Amino acid sequence: MIYQQLLNGLVLGVGYALTALGFSMIFGVLRVVNFAHGNVYMVGAFAGLTAAQYCGNNFYVSILAGTVVGALLGLVLERLVFRPVRHMEPFAGLLTSTGALFALGIIGMLIWGASPKPYDVNLPDMVWEFEHFSIYYMQVFMMVAALLAMLVLWWIVSKTHVGIAMRATSHSTTISQLMGIDVNGVTKFTLAVSSALAGLAGVLISAYYGIISFSVGFNAGIKAFTAAVIGGIGSISGSVVGGILLGLAEGLASGYISSSYRDAIAFAILILVLLVRPTGLFGKTTTQKM
Amino acid sequence: MHVLLETRDLGIQFGGLVALQGLNLRVKSEEILGVIGPNGAGKTTLLNLMTGVYRPTSGHILFKGNLIDRLAPHTIAFLGISRTFQNIRLIPFLSVLENVMLGRALRVKESPLDSILLHSKVKAERARWRDFAERMLDYVGLRNEADKEAISLPYGKQRAVEIARAIATGAELLLLDEPGAGMSKQEKEELMNLIRDLRARMKITIVLIEHDMKIVLNLVDRAVVLNFGVKIAEGPPDTIKSDTKVIEAYLGAGD
Amino acid sequence: MQWPSSLKSNLQWWLLLGWLILPVFLHNWSYSLHVLIMLAVWVLLTQSLNLVLGLAGQLQLGHAANFGIGAYISGLLMVDVGLSFWTTLPIAFLGAALVGTLIGLPSLRVGGDYLGIVTLGFGEITRIFLTNWVSITRGPMGLPGIPAPSVAGFNLSSKVFFFYLVTALALFTWFAMQRINNSKMGLQLLAIRNDEHCAQVLGVNIGAVKLWAFAISAAFAGLGGAFYASYFSFISPDSFLFVDSLAVLCMLIVGGRGNLVGSAFGAFILGVAPELFRFLGDYRMLIFGVLLTVMVIYRPSGIWGLDKRKYNTISIKA
Numbered sequence: 052m053i054y055q056q057l058l059n060g061l062v063l064g065v066g067y068a069l070t071a072l073g074f075s076m077i078f079g080v081l082r083v084v085n086f087a088h089g090n091v092y093m094v095g096a097f098a099g100l101t102a103a104q105y106c107g108n109n110f111y112v113s114i115l116a117g118t119v120v121g122a123l124l125g126l127v128l129e130r131l132v133f134r135p136v137r138h139m140e141p142f143a144g145l146l147t148s149t150g151a152l153f154a155l156g157i158i159g160m161l162i163w164g165a166s167p168k169p170y171d172v173n174l175p176d177m178v179w180e181f182e183h184f185s186i187y188y189m190q191v192f193m194m195v196a197a198l199l200a201m202l203v204l205w206w207i208v209s210k211t212h213v214g215i216a217m218r219a220t221s222h223s224t225t226i227s228q229l230m231g232i233d234v235n236g237v238t239k240f241t242l243a244v245s246s247a248l249a250g251l252a253g254v255l256i257s258a259y260y261g262i263i264s265f266s267v268g269f270n271a272g273i274k275a276f277t278a279a280v281i282g283g284i285g286s287i288s289g290s291v292v293g294g295i296l297l298g299l300a301e302g303l304a305s306g307y308i309s310s311s312y313r314d315a316i317a318f319a320i321l322i323l324v325l326l327v328r329p330t331g332l333f334g335k336t337t338t339q340k341m
Numbered sequence: 342m343h344v345l346l347e348t349r350d351l352g353i354q355f356g357g358l359v360a361l362q363g364l365n366l367r368v369k370s371e372e373i374l375g376v377i378g379p380n381g382a383g384k385t386t387l388l389n390l391m392t393g394v395y396r397p398t399s400g401h402i403l404f405k406g407n408l409i410d411r412l413a414p415h416t417i418a419f420l421g422i423s424r425t426f427q428n429i430r431l432i433p434f435l436s437v438l439e440n441v442m443l444g445r446a447l448r449v450k451e452s453p454l455d456s457i458l459l460h461s462k463v464k465a466e467r468a469r470w471r472d473f474a475e476r477m478l479d480y481v482g483l484r485n486e487a488d489k490e491a492i493s494l495p496y497g498k499q500r501a502v503e504i505a506r507a508i509a510t511g512a513e514l515l516l517l518d519e520p521g522a523g524m525s526k527q528e529k530e531e532l533m534n535l536i537r538d539l540r541a542r543m544k545i546t547i548v549l550i551e552h553d554m555k556i557v558l559n560l561v562d563r564a565v566v567l568n569f570g571v572k573i574a575e576g577p578p579d580t581i582k583s584d585t586k587v588i589e590a591y592l593g594a595g596d
Numbered sequence: 597m598q599w600p601s602s603l604k605s606n607l608q609w610w611l612l613l614g615w616l617i618l619p620v621f622l623h624n625w626s627y628s629l630h631v632l633i634m635l636a637v638w639v640l641l642t643q644s645l646n647l648v649l650g651l652a653g654q655l656q657l658g659h660a661a662n663f664g665i666g667a668y669i670s671g672l673l674m675v676d677v678g679l680s681f682w683t684t685l686p687i688a689f690l691g692a693a694l695v696g697t698l699i700g701l702p703s704l705r706v707g708g709d710y711l712g713i714v715t716l717g718f719g720e721i722t723r724i725f726l727t728n729w730v731s732i733t734r735g736p737m738g739l740p741g742i743p744a745p746s747v748a749g750f751n752l753s754s755k756v757f758f759f760y761l762v763t764a765l766a767l768f769t770w771f772a773m774q775r776i777n778n779s780k781m782g783l784q785l786l787a788i789r790n791d792e793h794c795a796q797v798l799g800v801n802i803g804a805v806k807l808w809a810f811a812i813s814a815a816f817a818g819l820g821g822a823f824y825a826s827y828f829s830f831i832s833p834d835s836f837l838f839v840d841s842l843a844v845l846c847m848l849i850v851g852g853r854g855n856l857v858g859s860a861f862g863a864f865i866l867g868v869a870p871e872l873f874r875f876l877g878d879y880r881m882l883i884f885g886v887l888l889t890v891m892v893i894y895r896p897s898g899i900w901g902l903d904k905r906k907y908n909t910i911s912i913k914a
Contacts, residue, residue: 136892136893142708149888150885150892154882157879157882312728322702322721326705413796423797430791432787433790443783447798451779451781456779456781457772
């Protein structure tokens with residue numbers, strides 16, 4: 052029984068990790084909390100569903116659509132929500148993206164309706180049965196997808212020019228600009244890739260649970276934030292580890308304590324980490340010069 | 342002349358960087374002590390250690406005979422150490438007087454409940470508070486500018502306000518971080534007079550970091566020279582001036 | 597437009613006078629009074645939030661929880677223990693202060709965005725506990741049957757009474773905030789907001805002062821909550837959501853300066869106007885979201901223009 056719990060928690064955690072990756076990247080590079088991330092997830096998921104409906108409920112079409120729409124939405128957010136406040140206090144971005152969160156939520160409701168919908172895509176329904184637990188195709192798919200996403204991201208950040216530009220920008224936008232780095236371009240790229248990941252996560256997780264509603268965004272955003280913080284915000288591996296830890300903790304807690312307090316547990320973990328080790332497990336501690 | 346502040350083998354390390362080590366220093370009561378040295382020598386770090394903002398990783402600091410290196414900055418301020426900053430940090434939108442009153446706030450007895458009720462005892466306390474701040478402004482000669490926005494004053498006067506604010510805390514030891522930075526010759530003259538005046542009238546002990554040698558040579562009783570976090574010389578200005586180690590440190594050895 | 601200063605400072609009092617006699621002139625009494633009552637509640641909330649957000653500069657995104665705690669403390673004590681409203685009022689005040697202090701503890705360790713998330717988290721945790729501790733709070737079904745305040749045995753449940761009661765509470769909050777603004781604590785909070793390091797070396801006990809700010813801000817919100825409970829006679833955890841914390845924050849930003857007229861203005865734009873256009877329904881969230889984004893972008897003096905004190909009013913009067 053516990054093995055199944057652990058597996059389910061692991062998969063849940065992988066979902067969180069996928070959502071957290073993009074979120075963490077935005078904070079790592081742009082030093083801003085993107086609260087709208089959760090609803091990019093939501094819009095991506097819905098976009099995927101709608102696209103799939105036109106293509107015979109094809110799962111892979113939904114993945115493509117979700118990712119692309121996510122990326123586009125990220126660019127829109129960059130232009131409307133983040134670029135105008137780049138020169139302001141850091142939490143100006145938090146507030147404007149929160150505004151975007153609410154706006155997106157209602158837009159989502161207006162387009163796709165207020166009631167939850169079944170996520171009707173054709174998933175291969177293979178199952179592998181073992182002695183103490185069973186694994187479904189979707190669970191494997193998600194874990195593989197997350198792994199791939201992590202590897203791609205890692206490759207981008209460490210091996211490409213854009214990645215170097217991103218790392219430079221995260222240290223200082225001013226210095227980067229002086230060195231000739233196109234900070235605007237880096238910002239757009241970061242937001243596009245992160246939001247694409249959010250859209251992808253939205254499609255995968257909605258397909259996994261079989262259901263989608265316009266109200267999932269807020270929670271998804273909070274979980275992403277929690278996972279990113281636990282693992283160390285700005286760190287790719289941190290997001291993955293943080294997400295998995297969060298998923299396992301939630302899974303076990305719901306199983307053995309009570310499922311209604313599940314969200315409270317996530318928040319409690321978040322606050323605990325922020326208080327005890329704000330930089331997270333893999334984050335870098337920076338000492339401030341007075 | 343007794344020792345007001347003493348550091349014993351004081352050291353601090355940030356990760357791998359040793360900012361200060363093995364510092365033995367004695368600040369004598371009512372003296373004006375200069376702390377000089379090339380950039381990065383650890384001077385401001387020393388100030389931050391004295392005000393309790395940094396904790397030493399080795400050694401101790403004693404103020405009036407008591408260990409202060411584990412105390413919180415606001416406690417140390419209460420005990421009698423205050424400072425000014427290199428980049429004058431006055432509070433915008435507040436008047437000159439209000440800025441100085443901020444300095445005095447730690448000695449004012451007023452709880453939030455008092456603030457809301459505003460009974461006669463509180464009003465009396467506030468009158469004393471205001472009076473005291475006004476007197477501090479008298480000391481630095483800025484009584485007339487009390488109601489002006491603090492940051493609208495010329496630079497030299499802003500520095501004076503900052504000093505008034507620092508002494509308003511009731512400090513016995515005043516730490517000045519490059520007080521002459523960015524000042525004209527005239528302003529520096531006035532600054533030096535002000536500092537001498539403060540020491541004489543208020544019996545305050547002053548430690549100042551300075552790069553301007555004219556100020557150092559004409560103002561301080563003694564000077565301590567730091568280089569790479571280590572004290573390399575100590576003594577009256579004339580001795581320091583001709584110390585070979587000091588000259589090397591500033592000019593760079595063996596080029 | 598430059599108004600003569602005498603008119604400006606008196607404007608506040610004229611508006612207040614107008615407010616106090618307004619019930620006499622209203623048509624659709626019940627509804628209009630309700631709108632005004634909600635306006636006053638929001639003014640109370642923005643005033644109390646301003647202490648932490650505007651003056652101290654701490655990003656508090658869980659203010660609705662303070663309100664909710666006050667409501668539940670008062671409501672539960674009245675329904676389960678049979679205490680009178682007037683007795684529960686100070687208890688709600690102190691109870692909310694206690695919770696506010698807890699919510700403020702993280703401000704000693706983290707700042708900026710992180711603190712915003714933490715306070716948001718505390719707000720959500722509070723809501724989740726209120727929702728799930730069914731044995732005490734009645735859970736998501738809410739707590740019905742909260743009595744109205746009574747005086748000398750008379751149950752005062754008329755809207756007019758509630759109007760004057762909430763006006764008194766809002767004015768009391770404003771008054772207390774004004775006093776704190778122009779006090780030792782107010783000065784120290786400004787110093788903290790401006791430069792913590794500098795404040796420290798000037799002897800400001802940053803931790804203690806911040807916690808006081810959180811506690812006092814929460815306490816007054818708790819008063820508002822207690823009122824709310826009696827006024828609606830029914831409360832549920834869904835009355836105190838994150839979006840409500842955010843709404844109050846926006847009212848503060850829109851209103852500009854944290855003074856009475858500003859708060860009322862902000863409350864009107866973001867609270868009452870949508871109320872008056874109730875047919876907008878869920879579109880409110882959309883407008884609200886867009887408004888929040890636009891306001892932050894176009895506020896000329898930045899978010900912290902909230903408490904710019906004019907330099908020629910020596911505000912700490914002896």
